[in-house]
Amino acid sequence: MLGGIEAGGTKFVLAAGPSPREITARHTIPTRDPETTLAEAAAWFAGLGQITALGIGSFGPVDLDPASVTWGRITNTPKPGWADCDIAGFFMDRLGVPVGFDTDVNAAALAEFAASGGAVGSLAYLTIGTGIGGGLVLDGQPVHGIAHPEMGHIYPRRHADDRDFPGTCPHHGDCLEGLASGPAIIAHWGASLSHLPADHPAHAVIADYIAQACHMLFASVAVGEIVIGGGVANTPGLVERVASRARELDAGYLPGGTRHKIIRPRLGDNAGITGALMLAEKA
Ligand code: ZN
Numbered sequence: 001m002l003g004g005i006e007a008g009g010t011k012f013v014l015a016a017g018p019s020p021r022e023i024t025a026r027h028t029i030p031t032r033d034p035e036t037t038l039a040e041a042a043a044w045f046a047g048l049g050q051i052t053a054l055g056i057g058s059f060g061p062v063d064l065d066p067a068s069v070t071w072g073r074i075t076n077t078p079k080p081g082w083a084d085c086d087i088a089g090f091f092m093d094r095l096g097v098p099v100g101f102d103t104d105v106n107a108a109a110l111a112e113f114a115a116s117g118g119a120v121g122s123l124a125y126l127t128i129g130t131g132i133g134g135g136l137v138l139d140g141q142p143v144h145g146i147a148h149p150e151m152g153h154i155y156p157r158r159h160a161d162d163r164d165f166p167g168t169c170p171h172h173g174d175c176l177e178g179l180a181s182g183p184a185i186i187a188h189w190g191a192s193l194s195h196l197p198a199d200h201p202a203h204a205v206i207a208d209y210i211a212q213a214c215h216m217l218f219a220s221v222a223v224g225e226i227v228i229g230g231g232v233a234n235t236p237g238l239v240e241r242v243a244s245r246a247r248e249l250d251a252g253y254l255p256g257g258t259r260h261k262i263i264r265p266r267l268g269d270n271a272g273i274t275g276a277l278m279l280a281e282k283a
Contacts, residue, residue: 003051003095004276005041006104007031007058007087009079009130013273014041016048020111020277023270034085042094054091055100055279057107057272060133062087064102064144072101078170100279105135106142107275108265112227113137114278115266120224124217125271126151128210129230132177136221152177156212159205180209182232194235204245207238211245218250218260225261229271239264 002020006013008031015026025048029040045051061077063070072088088101102110109125116123125135134151136143143149153175165188167178178184185193189202196202214226228239243262250257265271 001048001051002277002280003045003048003054003097004273004280005054005056005058005091006107006272006276007056008104008272009059012037012041014044015273015277016045016051017277020114020274020281023273023277026273033081034087038085038087038090038094042091045095051095051097051280053098053100053280053283054095055107055276055281055283056088056091057102057104057276057279058087059131060103060148061150062101062103062148064148072099098283100281100283102142102275102279103133103135103148104272105133106137106144106148107135107279108229108271109135109137109227109275110142110278111267111271111275112265113140115271115274116225120261122221122223123225123227124151124221124223125227125229125265126210126213126233127230128180128182128228128232130182132181132230134213134217136217136223138221138223151213151217152181154213154216156209159208161201162205176209176213180206180232185232192235193232193238198237203235203238203241206232207241207245210238210242211249214242214246214262215249218246218254218257222256224256224259225263227263227265227271229265229269233264 004015012029015023017023061075063073074082074085088099092099113123122138132152167174168184168187169175169178
């Protein structure tokens with residue numbers, strides 16, 4: 001039996017099953033301070049009986065370097081209490097099982113890559129929600145680099161109808177997350193994207209910023225497919241708008257451009273937790 005945790009800033013999704021595609025038990029708990037949250041998660045797994053491995057897809061930033069003494073920790077998050085939290089070590093000690101650990105978005109990318117059935121050799125997963133993050137799978141392997149990608153913090157070119165909003169990222173102001181995350185949209189226009197009228201200019205502005213990130217991914221690492229999940233991405237029509245805008249931005253230039261796909265998750269809301277179970281399987 002495998003265990004998986006999709007560790008998010010607002011909730012932890014817990015699941016167990018004999019394989020990543022066969023979830024037989026699941027449970028969601030709110031994210032509070034680390035002590036309370038991790039203890040509640042561990043108690044839920046303990047109550048299921050013996051799991052043989054655990055996978056964690058976590059919000060970040062996290063330390064993914066297996067040679068590092070702080071591997072498995074959340075590092076410099078501004079989320080109160082969570083900086084330097086040894087999330088992987090806690091579960092190794094408490095449950096006595098091997099733990100696989102990666103970012104939440106790399107876990108989701110792995111799961112979507114598997115769900116594509118080999119249709120693409122490489123894939124990126126973008127989440128557009130409370131924050132913006134991206135995971136990358138190239139030739140079947142998640143990309144970490146010297147830490148892990150932080151695709152939400154690139155600077156898009158400002159849209160002609162959106163010059164003045166300073167953005168909400170505490171580090172960068174008008175980076176992608178500072179302009180197009182859920183909280184940024186509310187700070188800018190006073191409502192979530194799905195609550196703004198269909199003809200509101202925000203729809204085109206947000207689609208443009210996300211499309212620029214997609215174009216960057218197609219142009220820089222030549223992924224075949226970009227999967228877009230997260231709460232903001234549930235806005236009706238947004239992903240289609242992003243795909244259309246990305247084609248405009250490319251202007252027919254990139255090799256393989258006609259095969260570029262921008263889609264909603266094949267696994268729906270289960271991408272992250274399925275990826276966490278895949279990390280358990282690997283562990
Ligand atoms: Zn930023």
